[in-house]
Amino acid sequence: MQPIDFELGKEKLLITAMDGRAEKRWSFSLEQVQAATFDDTLHSWTLTGDSGEHRLICMSAFTGNNNDEDEADDDA
Known part of the structure; x- marks a missing residue:
């Protein structure tokens, strides 16, 4: 399974993942979350x-x- 994307909106949580060539999606209402x-x-x-x-x-x-945290350290 490839990396998974999570998107939390005002009404639901959407989870999307690629399993080979197939896209898998799961959706949960805010009440379920x-x-x-x-x-x-x-x-x-x-x-x-x-x-x-x-x-x-x-x-x-x-x-x-x-x-870039390293750049912030160089400026100090």
Whole structure:
């Protein structure tokens, strides 16, 4: 499975992933997101949507911005 995109809007959470050539999509209402539970043992979130129960595990996170922290250090 390729990288997954998360888009949280005012009305829903949309998760999109490419599995080979097939695009997979999952959609959850804000009520379903608010009802999600965190499992301390598995370090994952359980969301129940229209298509059943889904478990989300954050493997790693990063941000893509144009701020270069090294440049800020050079100016000091």
